[in-house]
Amino acid sequence: MRPNSQGLKHKSSHDTEREFGGTLGAICIPVFLPLTVLFLISVSRCPEASVLKWPPSLPSTDHLWDPLALMVLLGWISLHALLYLTPATAFTFVCLSPSGFHGLCISGVLLLLLVGLGAPLGYLFELLVPLAVCAIAVSFLFSVYLYIRSFCAPSDALALGGNTGNPLYDFFIGRELNPRIGNFDLKYFCELRPGLIGWVVINLGMLMKEVELRGSPSLAMILVNCFQLLYVADALWNEEAVLTTMDIVHDGFGFMLVFGDLAWVPFTYSLQAAFLVVHPQALTFLGAAAIIALNGVGYYIFRKSNSQKNQFRRDPSHPSVARLETIATATGKRLLVSGWWGLVRHPNYLGDLLMALAWSLPCGFSHLLPYFYVIYFTILLIHREDRDERQCRAKYGLAWDTYCRRVPYRIFPYIY
Ligand SMILES: NC(=O)C1=CN([C@@H]2O[C@H](COP(=O)(O)OP(=O)(O)OC[C@H]3O[C@@H](n4cnc5c(N)ncnc54)[C@H](OP(=O)(O)O)[C@@H]3O)[C@@H](O)[C@H]2O)C=CC1
Numbered sequence: 001m002r003p004n005s006q007g008l009k010h011k012s013s014h015d016t017e018r019e020f021g022g023t024l025g026a027i028c029i030p031v032f033l034p035l036t037v038l039f040l041i042s043v044s045r046c047p048e049a050s051v052l053k054w055p056p057s058l059p060s061t062d063h064l065w066d067p068l069a070l071m072v073l074l075g076w077i078s079l080h081a082l083l084y085l086t087p088a089t090a091f092t093f094v095c096l097s098p099s100g101f102h103g104l105c106i107s108g109v110l111l112l113l114l115v116g117l118g119a120p121l122g123y124l125f126e127l128l129v130p131l132a133v134c135a136i137a138v139s140f141l142f143s144v145y146l147y148i149r150s151f152c153a154p155s156d157a158l159a160l161g162g163n164t165g166n167p168l169y170d171f172f173i174g175r176e177l178n179p180r181i182g183n184f185d186l187k188y189f190c191e192l193r194p195g196l197i198g199w200v201v202i203n204l205g206m207l208m209k210e211v212e213l214r215g216s217p218s219l220a221m222i223l224v225n226c227f228q229l230l231y232v233a234d235a236l237w238n239e240e241a242v243l244t245t246m247d248i249v250h251d252g253f254g255f256m257l258v259f260g261d262l263a264w265v266p267f268t269y270s271l272q273a274a275f276l277v278v279h280p281q282a283l284t285f286l287g288a289a290a291i292i293a294l295n296g297v298g299y300y301i302f303r304k305s306n307s308q309k310n311q312f313r314r315d316p317s318h319p320s321v322a323r324l325e326t327i328a329t330a331t332g333k334r335l336l337v338s339g340w341w342g343l344v345r346h347p348n349y350l351g352d353l354l355m356a357l358a359w360s361l362p363c364g365f366s367h368l369l370p371y372f373y374v375i376y377f378t379i380l381l382i383h384r385e386d387r388d389e390r391q392c393r394a395k396y397g398l399a400w401d402t403y404c405r406r407v408p409y410r411i412f413p414y415i416y
Pocket residue numbers: 244245246247302306309313333334335336337341345346348349352384388391392403
């Protein structure tokens with residue numbers, strides 16, 4: 001057996017553990033999730049906006065395709081590929097900031113120019129369904145390309161879990177860990193650039209549509225736009241931290257991540273803004289202040305806990321983390337058992353979930369749809385926590401069990 005780039009030995013196709021429901025999941029998820037995206041966008045623009053209505057509303061076939069949508073999508077991905085390849089020093093006005101953040105700033109400047117020249121950004125509302133259809137199609141084609149090219153990759157470039165020998169499952173999970181074209185890291189690019197920045201551009205399009213319809217943006221729309229812009233800007237400012245996430249370190253680059261990055265994130269994470277275009281909400285200043293406070297608390301916990309772990313992993317002797325209590329593991333790495341990581345085993349998930357709730361609350365309580373993100377995200381993070389737990393137990397053995405005894409709660413103190 002030959003160690004791969006994850007430092008682990010390849011198992012045979014029979015003993016590789018299958019995740020996400022195995023082969024059945026790999027067949028159902030690529031059918032079910034793209035339909036879910038189209039269903040949710042359709043529901044968000046119906047006056048009744050009911051996710052429980054039967055039969056479910058799906059867009060009619062003549063609304064699925066628009067050549068303009070394909071041009072916009074391919075232009076957008078190409079622009080970000082170009083920015084990704086341009087050396088950071090070329091952007092002297094933001095040269096001290098990380099390169100993902102340049103992408104966001106430059107997109108912002110270009111959009112302002114377009115709006116200044118009279119481009120109707122609000123038209124994104126009409127284009128949303130065909131754009132999502134194109135993003136789904138591009139995700140499928142790109143995943144097929146990744147699957148085929150993975151057979152030319154050396155075995156130490158393959159992901160541990162994506163090489164079961166079952167083509168459907170391997171296509172879904174991803175065979176190659178970090179596919180590159182020269183220096184261009186395809187997974188890193190997709191995880192942080194076109195989809196994540198596309199999400200805030202769609203939000204802005206929804207805000208402009210509201211301005212077209214009602215003359216000015218509502219307080220609820222402004223809050224949703226600002227909260228989510230802060231989240232995306234934070235991700236791009238701290239972009240190197242993504243290099244330690246399980247998606248980059250452990251998971252292959254297959255349909256699940258490609259679709260997640262290019263279609264799921266931009267089109268389902270922007271549902272609150274799309275909902276508000278057709279379902280305006282009256283928000284009091286007191287209500288808005290409470291929601292801002294909730295988002296602030298969530299962001300504080302999310303940022304502080306992520307930064308504490310990143311700082312500790314980078315330099316454990318740094319004064320900000322040197323006094324924290326730790327336990328040793330057999331690998332030589334230490335685990336934090338005080339500070340944020342002594343409160344619960346995933347304080348960053350707790351902060352992220354509080355923010356998710358704050359993004360839905362401006363949409364009021366009359367509909368379930370704006371709460372889709374919080375519900376989906378709770379399930380995603382509980383499942384992710386379980387996967388991470390298994391990986392950490394395999395890596396750290398007894399030390400991980402000691403950590404779990406010291407810090408018994410996973411995400412919510414005294415609850416879970
Ligand atoms: N908006 C979205 O859709 C999503 C957002 N996220 C967010 O992304 C961020 C990253 O999440 P994710 O990658 O899942 O996980 P984490 O950032 O929580 O990283 C988990 C890893 O941290 C290390 N670790 C765990 N406990 C300790 C400890 N006590 N001391 C030191 N190191 C420890 C382990 O790796 P090691 O020991 O190898 O360093 C473990 O594998 C989170 O804030 C999450 O909320 C995630 C998914 C989706």
